[in-house]
Amino acid sequence: VTVSDDNSVLRKSATLRDVALAAGVHPSTASRALNESTRPMVKVATVRKVLSAADRLGYRPNSLARGLKMSRTFTVGVLIPDLTNPLFPPVVRGLEDGMAGPGYTVVAANTDGDDDKERAIVEAMLNRRIDGLVVATARREHPLVQELARSGIPLVLVVRTVDDSPVSAVVGDDHEGIGLAVRHLVALGHTRIAHVAGPQDVSAGLVRYHSFLSWMGHVGLPVDEDLVVFTDAFQEAPGAEAFRTLLDRRVEFTAAIAGNDLIALGCYDVMAERGLHIPQDVSVVGYNDILFCDKFNPPLTTVRIPSYQMGLKAAELLLDAIKSPGDAPISLRLKPQLMQRRSTGPVRS
Amino acid sequence: VTVSDDNSVLRKSATLRDVALAAGVHPSTASRALNESTRPMVKVATVRKVLSAADRLGYRPNSLARGLKMSRTFTVGVLIPDLTNPLFPPVVRGLEDGMAGPGYTVVAANTDGDDDKERAIVEAMLNRRIDGLVVATARREHPLVQELARSGIPLVLVVRTVDDSPVSAVVGDDHEGIGLAVRHLVALGHTRIAHVAGPQDVSAGLVRYHSFLSWMGHVGLPVDEDLVVFTDAFQEAPGAEAFRTLLDRRVEFTAAIAGNDLIALGCYDVMAERGLHIPQDVSVVGYNDILFCDKFNPPLTTVRIPSYQMGLKAAELLLDAIKSPGDAPISLRLKPQLMQRRSTGPVRS
DNA sequence: ATGAAAGCGCTAACAG
């Protein structure tokens, strides 16, 4: 075997045995010397010998062997509906950045809203012995999530949560967010406000709808049932379809709060297709403040949720859960912020 | 140990030994029975016994043990600059979808354009014994990529490639793409066409710039040096800055081709800030056709690159490279498509 | 067709 003194990435990995041999010590001593936490156990001189040998040989510890031995892989999984949905990349980045410090790798997988696929993915992740799991795909009733919760694997929900189950979760404060939207519209003089609600089997969809109702009551506006339509997905096309339904009802309204930004975009499409103008004919408010909301035509007034922060916080909670598996679940509700742009304006007279 | 007959995800993993025991066979027989490829070696009746035992115990093969033994992990890595850059999610999805069939997991990592970080990530991936690597962060000169190429690890570049190095790569046909853009503008009557070029140390930046020059010559238009500005990143802010420089030169032009869509967005910002209109004052063409290009104000005429397809193709090439490590590198150049929208119009008179 | 034995590379008691 030719061992180059090349410390680059191309060297073919020496094993711990090789290092030990080269340093003239036993493999376990080499292991102790190499390992931050056990290093104090070994004489400084020996440590130096081992470290230099490792360096010389370009030793690269085999994470599989280590993981097999320790049953810890320093890998966590994250389940998202779809990476190309602009809501999720910032969440994933936050998570990655939060896990990177302590040395964790995160593996993201797309479920595409398919329960079987999701199960298969979780199965594969568990086979790989991930140390924890973050789930951004939760529906309010979610058998798999409930199983996972019961199984005791460190688990944190983000963005979406399940109905009353003892699981850690990081979500936005949607009640507060919808309040921001409603009060903003009321301040502009709107009294006939519609809601293009998201799917009600997802926590965000339900909470935003309920909050809409509650805030309308709170500001003393009548809640007309005809002013609410529902979509079956947080997407543009379903949003458009629902908004068409709303328009076709011929009920009077001057503003609409969409379940999220994509649904708002669906409303944009329908407004254009009917020759109506935003905000002159109808003011539109979105939710989430995804990338490019400020570039739309018109720039979309929306409620920003701190998506990157949510990922970061999820990382914190997951790290805690890994460290102390027994601890009680924690729920975090992060504050939203109104991003006032040009899709909302004074009520038309 | 209580073993439930629950086949869900919450069972605590039985080992191969447990399965063998329950089936009344030797672990190696169980292994053969469980493994698709070795199954023919074992009697059908035995296979049935083992399978049923495995099912009953909720056996979940330990991928680490298997990976350690076989030195194949069925995991590949992918290096991207930043997941929140909308160009990359489709590429990653394509890659994932292409690798999923054969049973591979892909681990994505963000380098943020930081060479040290990139090296650390690759190091960690190699420690995890990934079977191959896809790189979307290549600069034209890229020491790490070159090392990786020489190291013999299955490697495929996407989106960006290195200068003359024998590495497999899947890129867009940017010469063709810029041709589409130039000819489109020429057809609209433009003769004074500017180029807000991307960074020249990245293949896409260089090729698009050179292609711009070459196509301008080809259509018989003078190539005025003053009509080209360079950015140091494929981002909105650098794009804006470069476009300001261009405007400040007070050279006459009626159209601009941006190095990518983000740079085009930078041009949008500056146009607004100077009270100019797109396309009345200047037509703008982007590149890539990222998400929401059709929602911008005005909708951006751009050259679409098949990003999802690029990921898919990269998966194919990587799978090939894993299967036949000796094979010569392959370069694919996928065809672009002009997406004509409202940021381009007839030359003003 | 199956069992026995060995070992992938590592860490962790347990001695000394």
Add this chain to the structure above:
DNA sequence: CTGTTAGCGCTTTCAT
């Protein structure tokens, strides 16, 4: 402080 021993869970010769 260091060496010895054992074993994580799996696949794979080699026998039989």
